[in-house]
Amino acid sequence: MAGLEHEFELLGCWESATEEENIVVYGMDFEDAEAFVVFTDDAGKTPAEAEAPLVAACYSDDDCFKWGKELESFAAWQQLCTQYQPGSAALLAALETYELPKK
Incomplete structure (x- = not known):
């Protein structure tokens, strides 16, 4: 996980x-949109594998869910x-x- 942690930081x-x-x-802040995005794996856990799906x-900013996206x-x-x-x-x-x- 340390490698992926560093990649997010970069x-x-x-x-x-x-x-x-x-x-x-x-996560990443989007100040102009008054929003932020958090990333987890597709099970809602800490992303640990770079090749695995990523959920945004x-x-x-007041913690109301807006939308989600799978990458x-x-x-x-x-x-x-x-x-x-x-x-x-x-x-x-x-x-x-x-x-x-598309697959």
């Missing part, structure tokens, strides 16, 4: 331990972060409209 994400679920989530959940893997998030500035409205919009690749 993209400008923060980490937070959640006492209720006993997990660590990674967007919340307003193919950490690499999909990484690619979005290279195309758009971290924390930008453009990145948030790209994440919200992301579609899983």
Whole structure:
């Protein structure tokens, strides 16, 4: 997990331990949208494998759930972060409209 933790950090994400679920989530703030996104694995646990699906959940700054999105893997998030500035409205919009690749 330490490797993935570092990768999230390189993209400008923060980490937070959640006492209720006993997990660590990674997140990014989107100040212009007054929102933040947290990332977990597809079981709602701490992301540990870069190749596994990644789930993004967007919340307003007052902790109201807005939307959720499943990404193919950490690499999909990484690619979005290279195309758009971290924390930008453009990145948030790209994440919200992301579609899983057709198989």
